[in-house]
Amino acid sequence: MKKIVLVVLLLLFSFGAVEKLSAEDTFEVNERQKLSIKQAIEIAYPPALKWNEDAKLLQAINIDLDKPGKSIGSNGKRKHWNISFGVPETNKYFLVTIHDGKIDMVNDLTV
Template sequence: MGQTDITNPIQDRTELSLKQAIELAYPSALKWNKNAQLLDAINIDLDKPGKSIGSNGKRKHWNISFGVPDTNKFFLVTIHNGEIDKINDLTNKGDSPYPKKEFIKLKDINYDSPQLLKKALKMDSIYPGKDWAKGYNFRLSKDPETNITLMLVIGWNSDQTKMKAAGFNVKTGEYIPPQV
């Protein structure tokens, strides 16, 4: 028999969870520098307006940032439609070194964007953005003061006048009110 017809296989490959995007980007960072570690990750708002952007906890477009601890070395991996689109060494001579405590260990990410979006929707009235910051958005970063790796699930209030976010510890899944 010939090729099998699978309905809409493209959506599955182009949309990535936050952790999938990091896993896709990591090999490029390690090729750039064998000591590269994850600094943060955020989806990029390039989608055309639509109803379900990010509603499955996945996005098509991501920026994943890496650095080398105790240096000012900085590397950015940009993902478009589920594939690496650009890799850039953005190290600037005048930048301060990144302390070890700012880096995120992949093994500490026990909760991914699809799981945490579900939690956020159950506990708070977060709605998808329509025009700017469309759909649901996701950001991963480490708070160097608390040493907690935090994922923000970002959306809007019901009348689209104010952005809202729910924060979660990605190691424990615990809700942490975002500091605004």
């Protein structure tokens, strides 16, 4: 009897774990489209460092074009970001544009 109860409990826990994993996977896919400012910076930093290993973050600006009265971004996450980098003591400037969780464009805007 104890073995049956143990097996049933193990099955219940394993089904719960599988259900939890599948729910997390769905959440992760949906949330990739909207990023927090920290997530956007983390995505933008590697190409900036590839551009120049001395690159430093200058600013991160969301560029979503929201309609007035909407609560888009109220959770701190946005779909579109411009992340800019510079090199101290130079005029070097690099811009990374992120749309829907992916890098859309990188530009060296050094004058």
